[in-house]
Amino acid sequence: MAGLSLQGVKKRFGHTEVITGVDLSIADGEFVVFVGPSGCGKSTLLRMIAGLETVSDGRIEIGGRDVTNADPAKRGIAMVFQTYALYPHMSVAANMGFPLEMAGLPQPEIDAKVAEAAKILHLEPFLKRKPRELSGGQRQRVAIGRAIVRKPDVFLFDEPLSNLDAELRVQMRIEIARLHQQLKSTMIYVTHDQVEAMTLASRIVVLKAGRIEQVGAPLDLYENPDNMFVAGFIGSPRMNFVPVTVVSQGDGFAVVAAAEVGLREVSVAVRGEPPVVGTRGVLGVRPEHFASGGDACFEGTVSVVERLGGLTYVHASLSDKSALTVESRDPRGFDLGTTRRFAFDPRRAFLFDGTGQRL
Ligand SMILES: Nc1ncnc2c1ncn2[C@@H]1O[C@H](COP(=O)(O)OP(=O)(O)OP(=O)(O)O)[C@@H](O)[C@H]1O
Ligand SMILES: [Mg+2]
Known part of the structure; x- marks a missing residue:
């Protein structure tokens, strides 16, 4: 497990600076939620933490180690995306075990880790099925399972539930809260959903145009917004x-x-x-x-x-x-x-x- 720190992190695409300087410390085991309007840089920030996007300026540490330029595979992170990106021709078990297979683990070890993840995510009855034989929520659980098997220090979620219908979202939201309680890993979660942000987060980070407007516990932001932007963004319907x-x-x-x-x-x-x-x-x-x-x-x-x-x-x-x-x-x-x-x-x-x- 590991905490995380961003120091003066900036991102430029060509001449456009889309992340204009982010400083943030995340403690080991925290559940931090990024919220902000579309295009404010949530995914870019997450992708920089994951190592899928280069950092233009600043420094990223995971577990006290400078990973600013480290290979994604060496960061101890796993990312779950909005689109599940499962392999259609592989079974649920094979999909979940794939990262371990790539890492060259022996099959009995892979099977044991997949079984453990399947138990946590209630996927045991579906291990032999193909993704097309699953509901949206079950597919998303497989995508999460694929992240869990690697025992990452940090989980990154980019709007993982936005493709699900309202009822499934509620179910999966509760599952993710339970997962966090069980694994106690550091989690960073991007969402547009007010309720997800308020209920899952130990702290919410409100972003606007590539910078942090305010960071705080959900109720702190609700009861003590620093400005109209945060006041309007936290709470539904808006202030x-x-x-x-x-x-x-x-x-x-x-x-x-x-x-x-x-x-x-x-x-x-x-x-x-x-x-x-x-x-x-x-x-x-x-x-x-x-x-x-x-x-x-x-x-x-x-x-x-x-x-x-x-x-x-x-x-x-x-x-x-x-x-x-x-x-x-x-x-x-x-x-x-x-x-x-x-x-x-x-x-x-x-x-x-x-x-x-x-x-
Ligand atoms: N590869 C790229 N090249 C140029 N500009 C990019 C690139 N990727 C993202 N951007 C720009 O960076 C800004 C931040 O994008 P990002 O995807 O991080 O937003 P977001 O907060 O995740 O938005 P959403 O809520 O819509 O997912 C946007 O203005 C976007 O157009
Ligand atoms: Mg995004």
């Missing part, structure tokens, strides 16, 4: 952002208002220096932090109502054109086109300055 003006302030708080959208003076906590009176900022309120009652509210016109059964998402537009998403446990009383108050808990609201930094 609402409404422009406001600072009308007064004191130690550790600011009073903001936005009369045009029905927001009368409301006091919100700020972490650092309170903002100057008269400046513009942005108030962030998560959809789940609306509740009836209280003075803090926006006035908006109901435009779309999504009733999911247990939860209802009400989409409303404010007179300043801000869009509001409000979560409600009560599906009734949201008539389209009506204007109404949406009260929220100001203790759960965040204030950001004009540049998007959290105040």
Whole structure:
């Protein structure tokens, strides 16, 4: 097993710098999830760790060893991709044992390791089948099995579940969590899925345009985002952002208002220096932090109502054109086109300055 460290890691493709300097330490046994918008460099970073992509600048260590220019096979890593890339003509057992065969291990040893991986992944009944005779989830388990047999120090997963349907994703997500508990290996996992990131990660790394925006435990990022980007990216549906003006302030708080959208003076906590009176900022309120009652509210016109059964998402537009998403446990009383108050808990609201930094 091994920890990992990235120091000033950069990647250029031609003249374009797609990773602009990443510093990150990952402890032995951690489960780290990379999230970020499409094209921000998640796969590139993972591929550099794997040695499938050269490093333009900086240093990568695995288990305290400099592997910046090491051969992929010598890094003690195994990578699982979105496409399973199984050999169609080989049985499940042969697919899983293939890396060991390439490494020249004797057959009895290969068989033992494949049997052990098959047990962990509940693949024992399928060992003789061909990949086409498996479901998507079973195929993905074979791909993971092929990684497990090598007993890597570090597992790298690049959106391994995105080809699966919703139900299978949930199952496989639980399997991967169980796998991590069992193997206790270091895992780095790329995903677009909020729930996967929140539930699997010991720490989430939020990337934007080739750099790290924030690193933290899932709930830390949810409760204490450093900026609007992270606040908007972590949490689903995403946080609402409404422009406001600072009308007064004191130690550790600011009073903001936005009369045009029905927001009368409301006091919100700020972490650092309170903002100057008269400046513009942005108030962030998560959809789940609306509740009836209280003075803090926006006035908006109901435009779309999504009733999911247990939860209802009400989409409303404010007179300043801000869009509001409000979560409600009560599906009734949201008539389209009506204007109404949406009260929220100001203790759960965040204030950001004009540049998007959290105040
Ligand atoms: N071989 C390449 N040559 C040139 N540019 C590349 C190459 N590979 C990736 N890029 C660019 O690098 C950037 C990062 O790509 P990357 O695949 O790492 O994104 P990603 O975060 O994994 O996105 P997604 O969520 O869509 O998978 C993108 O702008 C992409 O176009
Ligand atoms: Mg990618």
